[in-house]
Amino acid sequence: MREIIRAWGLTALLAGLLLAPAGVMAGVEKPVLERGKGERCVEDTEYMRRYHMQLLKHHRDDTMRRGIRTTKHSLKGCVECHASSKTGSVASSKEDFCMACHVYASVKLDCWDCHATKPMKKTTPAAMPRLSPLTVGLPGGQQP
Numbered sequence: 001m002r003e004i005i006r007a008w009g010l011t012a013l014l015a016g017l018l019l020a021p022a023g024v025m026a027g028v029e030k031p032v033l034e035r036g037k038g039e040r041c042v043e044d045t046e047y048m049r050r051y052h053m054q055l056l057k058h059h060r061d062d063t064m065r066r067g068i069r070t071t072k073h074s075l076k077g078c079v080e081c082h083a084s085s086k087t088g089s090v091a092s093s094k095e096d097f098c099m100a101c102h103v104y105a106s107v108k109l110d111c112w113d114c115h116a117t118k119p120m121k122k123t124t125p126a127a128m129p130r131l132s133p134l135t136v137g138l139p140g141g142q143q144p
């Protein structure tokens, strides 16, 4: 009888150990990331998750110290594909792409002191100053 109780006790203990990490994980809000634009990232997704910091740092060193400029791992690229559809930025709210994981992992970046968190506005015809056909058409720019 004692053997049986002991066996059950051990089973319960093992089960507890196995289940504990899952329970702990469930209590923590994991970052929810919006998917980047396009088919894929500049490198494998798994690689990006682990090593994006190195990529960005190396790239920065290359650009700043040796004047090499490639666009493959540029910070502008990250921002263009990963800006949030809600805020238009990678780091203006806690849910934005470059913030979600960092808030979770308590990483603070100073990059945004100098670098834009939003993609550069494309110059679309709608953004150009509006020229009325009347003003443009009149000789000498006379106003009607």
Ligand code: HEC
Binding pocket: 056, 057, 059, 060, 063, 064, 073, 074, 075, 076, 077, 109, 110, 111, 112, 113, 114, 115
């Ligand atoms: C004090 C201002 C400043 C801070 C802070 C800063 N940068 Fe930069 N960074 C620059 C300047 C100036 C350039 C060169 C201008 C350019 O190439 O657009 C540059 C260039 C870069 C480039 C190469 C150009 C590009 O668009 O990819 C990368 C990558 C980069 N920085 C990443 C970072 C990262 C990552 C951080 C934060 C860890 C950071 N920077 C923080 C000023 C700064």
Ligand code: HEC
Binding pocket: 033, 035, 036, 037, 038, 039, 040, 041, 042, 045, 048, 049, 052, 055, 056, 072, 073, 074, 075, 077, 078, 079, 081, 082
């Ligand atoms: C051409 C668009 C594009 C560019 C540029 C880009 N990404 Fe991505 N990125 C994506 C896409 C799409 C995914 C999702 C791929 C997938 O689900 O397999 C992704 C995934 C990621 C992930 C993993 C996210 C997750 O779900 O865990 C990280 C981290 C990441 N990118 C960081 C970066 C950084 C840092 C840069 C700049 C050096 C960058 N990306 C540039 C499109 C891009």
Ligand code: HEC
Binding pocket: 033, 049, 052, 053, 056, 057, 078, 079, 082, 090, 097, 098, 099, 101, 102, 105, 107, 108, 109
């Ligand atoms: C999938 C989660 C995740 C996403 C998304 C993510 N990061 Fe990170 N990032 C991390 C983690 C975790 C660290 C800390 C890693 C470490 O300390 O070894 C980190 C560290 C960094 C660092 C180095 C900070 C330092 O002080 O050394 C830079 C730079 C960086 N991330 C830039 C970015 C940029 C820019 C984006 C958005 C384009 C981004 N990250 C998106 C998880 C993420």
